[in-house]
Amino acid sequence: MSTHIALLRGINVGGRTNIAMADLRAVFQELGCEPVATYLRSGNVVFIADDPGGVAAEVQNRVAARLGVSTLVQTRSAEEFARVAAGHPFLERETDLAKLHVVFLDAEPDPRRQAGLEVPGGGREQFRFAGRELYLHYPDGAGRSRFTNAYLEKQLGVSATARNWKTVLTLAEMAARV
Structure with missing residues (x-):
């Protein structure tokens, strides 16, 4: 298990893509990611998982189905983010x-x-x-x-x-x- 950052595009911008961060954290936790932390209200999530690509795809699906927001989810490892x-x-x-x-x-x-x-x-x-x-x-x-x-x-x-x-x-x- 390793640390990753998920970046969701366009969250809580312009009123059409509102997601409560508690709901977003819950989606990650349902996928077995622990711990999960969000930053600001704009779709920034720090989480631990084995398969960040799989998590990103499933988060994207669940956010659309359950929360009604269609968004791109990208992930970077903690190491990649540190380089950035x-x-x-x-x-x-x-x-x-x-x-x-x-x-x-x-x-x-x-x-x-x-x-x-x-x-x-x-x-x-x-x-x-x-x-x-x-x-x-x-x-x-x-x-x-x-x-x-x-x-x-x-x-x-x-x-x-x-x-x-x-x-x-x-x-x-x-x-x-x-």
């Missing part, structure tokens, strides 16, 4: 951690799509790929940016979910303590 959290490539340029994000991709994008990725509309956003992660810097903030999760999914041909840098660091710390 080891350093953001744009941290030296930015002291406001709210402007740093990581996009977790369900697969490594095709190299041609990676090479062709451009920031839309002349935005000042910066990005760097690292396997199944995309590090982002939003110098003007993420709220008004057109370099969105939906844009990235369309351009890269993979599913994605983003977390701000503070959340990434906190999840890595939580996973290290389990």
